[in-house]
Amino acid sequence: MDKEIATPTKTTEIIKKYGFSFKKSFGQNFLIDTNILRKIVDFALLTESSGVIEVGPGIGALTEQLAKNSKKVLAFEIDRRLEPILTETLDPYSNVNIVFEDFIKADVARYINENFQEIDDLVIVANLPYYITTPIIMKCLNEQLPVKRIVVMMQKEVASRLNAKPGTKDYGSLSIAVQYYTTVEVVMNVPRTVFVPQPNVDSAVVRLTSRPQPLVSVKNEAYFFQVVKASFSQRRKTIVNNLMAGLEKGKEKKEILLTALHEAKIDPRRRGETLSIEEFARLSDYLYDYFH
Numbered sequence: 001m002d003k004e005i006a007t008p009t010k011t012t013e014i015i016k017k018y019g020f021s022f023k024k025s026f027g028q029n030f031l032i033d034t035n036i037l038r039k040i041v042d043f044a045l046l047t048e049s050s051g052v053i054e055v056g057p058g059i060g061a062l063t064e065q066l067a068k069n070s071k072k073v074l075a076f077e078i079d080r081r082l083e084p085i086l087t088e089t090l091d092p093y094s095n096v097n098i099v100f101e102d103f104i105k106a107d108v109a110r111y112i113n114e115n116f117q118e119i120d121d122l123v124i125v126a127n128l129p130y131y132i133t134t135p136i137i138m139k140c141l142n143e144q145l146p147v148k149r150i151v152v153m154m155q156k157e158v159a160s161r162l163n164a165k166p167g168t169k170d171y172g173s174l175s176i177a178v179q180y181y182t183t184v185e186v187v188m189n190v191p192r193t194v195f196v197p198q199p200n201v202d203s204a205v206v207r208l209t210s211r212p213q214p215l216v217s218v219k220n221e222a223y224f225f226q227v228v229k230a231s232f233s234q235r236r237k238t239i240v241n242n243l244m245a246g247l248e249k250g251k252e253k254k255e256i257l258l259t260a261l262h263e264a265k266i267d268p269r270r271r272g273e274t275l276s277i278e279e280f281a282r283l284s285d286y287l288y289d290y291f292h
């Protein structure tokens with residue numbers, strides 16, 4: 001290929017040649033700026049022995065840069081109409097495999113076993129389809145995929161939620177889940193002008209680096225996340241009222257909730273959004289003992 005895929009002229013040429021029409025429902029906004037792509041690749045800290053999983057290669061703009069800078073790329077694309085295009089654009093790269101499957105439904109752990117046996121630095125890199133940013137990230141975390149880093153572009157507002165600190169409006173159960181498993185860095189802001197078609201929002205690239213151990217240790221992880229979820233169910237309610245409404249057996253056990261909050265040194269009149277992850281861990285451990 002004489003020209004990189006992501007230049008505006010090359011992208012337009014490919015789209016025209018195949019009569020491709022963008023599908024909004026698949027979040028199809030393709031990057032047309034090779035500098036931004038190179039920066040994403042830099043932030044992913046790839047080496048020639050890295051393995052990469054990409055979600056949504058589109059016409060292959062980012063895939064091409066990943067192929068040039070790693071050992072092997074496996075990309076999941078939901079839209080089969082892109083198959084002939086990717087066959088042409090990625091033809092020069094023998095280290096790329098494309099799977100035409102919905103990433104959310106795919107058995108990614110099995111694909112990792114089959115494709116990355118010999119790889120020890122596995123990284124997820126993507127310009128995410130914005131309509132499912134959160135489910136994609138939560139899938140990677142919940143299924144505990146053996147990846148070292150996740151470097152992804154997303155809507156700026158979602159990036160702020162991943163990175164949010166207690167006491168801010170963006171802080172919520174998503175911030176806690178992501179920070180529990182990873183360290184979060186918002187590494188670059190990206191204007192909407194570098195995509196075709198242009199989205200209605202600005203974007204940011206986030207790097208999530210897997211922690212060797214979760215940020216806090218808890219007696220029961222699933223229960224910890226239930227306590228977090230309940231605590232945020234109505235943001236204006238106090239923590240004790242949210243726990244009463246949201247926890248199983250919470251309603252008839254206000255006394256127990258108050259005791260656990262007291263033991264965890266948390267004022268029951270505080271709101272969930274003011275609690276640090278350490279405080280949630282302490283509280284969920286006390287509650288777990290009382291309720292199990």
Ligand code: SAM
Pocket residue numbers: 026027028029030031032055056057058059060061062063076077078079101102103104126127128129130132
């Ligand atoms: N990587 C390309 C780029 O940077 O130009 C395209 C990025 S575009 C924002 C998102 C891509 O994800 C599209 O190609 C879309 O078809 C694909 N996609 C959307 N939903 C998907 C899903 N559930 N699983 C896999 N791919 C998906």
